[in-house]
Amino acid sequence: MSFPSIVTLDIGGTKINAGRYVNGVIEDSRSFKFCANANLENIEAFIIHCIDTFFIQNTIGIAIGVPCIVDTQLGVVYDAVNIPAWKKFDLKSRLEQHYKVEVYVNNDVNCFTAGEHKFGAGKGYNDIVGLCLGTGVGSGFIIQNQLYQGQNCSAGEVGEISYLNSTIDDYCSGRFFELQYGVNGAELALSARAGDTHAIAAFEQFGQHLAHAIAHLLLIIDPQVIVIGGSVSHSFDLFIEAVWKGLKTFPYQKVIQNLTISPSNQHDSALLGAAHLHLASSR
Secondary structure, rough: OOOOOEEEEOOOOEEEEEEEEEOEEEEEEEEEEEEOOOOHHHHHHHHHHHOOOOOOOOOEEEEEEEEEEOOOOOEEEEOOOOOOOOOOEEEHHHHHHOOEEEEEEHHHHHHHHHHHHHOOOOOOOOOEEEEEOOOOOEEEEEEEOOEEEOOOOOOOOHHHHHEEEEEOOHHHHOOOHHHHHHHOOOHHHHHHHOOEEEEHHHHHHHHHHHHHHHHHHHOOOOEEEEEEHHHHHHHHHHHHHHHHHHHHHHOOOOHOOEEEEOOOOOHHHHHHHHHHHHHHHHH
C-alpha cells in the first residue's frame, strides 16, 4: 500500500534540513548547507532545489518551518533576523505556484515543539515548552495539548529579551561560545569531555545563563516539561547540572520540583512537527 507523502523543511540560519514524511515517519532526510545572506532570488531557487530532492509523484503537500514570524494563514514570512532578504516574503504563494500542491508555513521552533509533543520527549504531556538552542534561541508552547503561537506567530521569541549587555540570544545559543571563548561550541564540547577544565567551566557558565532564560519561561508558562533541541542540545550533559543549580534561586521551588527538563530524543522533530501541523490545518 502506498501512502501519500509530504516534503518537509526546517530552514535555519546556516543549514536547511529537508525530508519526506510518510505515514508518521520521516523516511528520508538530508541536511543542506545554506547561505542565508544570499539574495531573494537565490534563496528561493535553493529552497526549490531542496524540495525537488524529495518531491515525488505521490507528494500531496509541502510543510516548512522558518526562523521568523509568519502569517500562518497566508504563509507570508516577516523579518527573518538571520535571512536579511526576508523582510516580507510570500513563501507559500510562490511555492504553491511552482508545485501546485498545498504549502504550510510556520515558525521553526513551533514545528519543533509540535514534533516533540506528538512524537518525542514531550509526548504524553499537556503543557510543554520546546526550547531550541542553535544559531539563536527560540521557544514554542503547547498549552493543554494545543500549539499556542500568539496573534503574530511571535510567542516564544525569548532570545530577544534584554540580558546583561545584550540579549539572551548572545548568552544561550551557540553564539555564546564564539563571542565569549572564540571557539565553536561543538569543538569546546570535545575538549570538555576530554577533561579540559577551561571548557568545562565554559559550559557551566552557559548553563547559568540558560537558567536565567528558563526562569522567564517558567514564570510565564509554568510547563510540565521543557524539551531542549538545537545544535547546543548535543552538549546537554555538560550544562544541565549548572541549569538546575541556577534554578535553585527561582522564587517558586514547587515549580522546580515538578519540572522535567529533557534533551530532544528525535532527530527530525521539526520535520515531523511541520508535517503534523500541515495535516492538522488541512482537516
